[in-house]
Amino acid sequence: MxxxxxxxxxxxxxxxxxxxxxxxxxxxxxxxxxxxxxxxxxxxxxxxxxxxxxxxxxxxxxxxxxxxxxxxxxxxxxxxxxxxxxxxxxxxxxxxxxxxxxxxxxxxxxxxLISRQTKPTKQTVSIISDNIAELSLSGFEWLIKEIDYDQPCVGLLHGNRVASVCRSVRITPDAHEAGLETLDEFRGRGYAAAVVAGWAAEVYKKGALPLYSTSWENTSSQRVASKLELSCYGVNFTIW
Structure with a gap:
């Protein structure tokens, strides 16, 4: 780490x-x-x-x-x-x-924090309102309602089907927080790491910092962070 x-x-x-x-x-x-x-x-x-x-x-x-x-x-x-x-x-x-x-x-x-040097090892695509209708969203149908709000949104396609997505789920002018989703059948292929890296590059283009946080229980998300060699700056703790 x-x-x-x-x-x-x-x-x-x-x-x-x-x-x-x-x-x-x-x-x-x-x-x-x-x-x-x-x-x-x-x-x-x-x-x-x-x-x-x-x-x-x-x-x-x-x-x-x-x-x-x-x-x-x-x-x-x-x-x-x-x-x-x-x-x-x-x-x-x-x-x-x-x-x-x-x-x-x-x-x-x-x-x-995701570094500027973090690059996707697989081809990713930006998903926006102009191209989302052209994609197969089986498992990601909910994305249609959010696409205008959670930009940048970067996906990895399996054929024409969206298999993994990373998008901005918390946004300020200075920083974006990543929201990562990969369909169960496509996990373990490196797709998640690729879309996180692709999303981070788009956030940097906006002049903001791409941040990635998760829970201790989410071991799959932590594996993505490890694979990308992300920089850990601390730990959060919340009481609801």
């Missing part, structure tokens, strides 16, 4: 870009909703903690978390270890965060 190099933004900056891409914020920097590019709004998690490989911490709370509770969470965040030596380690105050928020569910996983 690679880490960011001196020619890339520092880890804290990348984590800030990540949380801004993931959630919509109010003027007080409280998070309100998930930053999906298509119509509709879903509530953001109540607590977000991003720990980086350089020891920085980026955190957010939802707008409806009471001030007293926010203060208790802040005190715990400020006492998190300075250096993240093992990104798979739970936050130091994991149990306290869960207890304070009376939560029984959390999510966590690694966050990556």
């Amino acid at each position: 690679n880490h960011t190099n001196e020619n890339e933004p520092i880890a804290r900056e990348l984590m800030e870009q990540h949380v801004r891409a993931m959630f919509r914020h109010d003027d007080d920097m409280r998070i309100r909703t998930i930053n999906e590019p298509w119509p509709g709004e879903k509530p953001a998690p109540r607590f977000f903690l991003g720990r980086t490989i350089d020891g920085s911490v980026v955190w957010r709370i939802r707008h409806d978390v009471p001030e007293r509770l926010a203060g208790q969470l802040k005190a715990l965040v400020e006492n998190e270890p300075i250096i993240l030596s093992n990104i798979q380690t739970k936050p130091k105050h994991y149990a306290d965060y869960m207890s304070l928020l009376q939560a029984d569910h959390s999510t966590s996983g690694p966050c990556y």
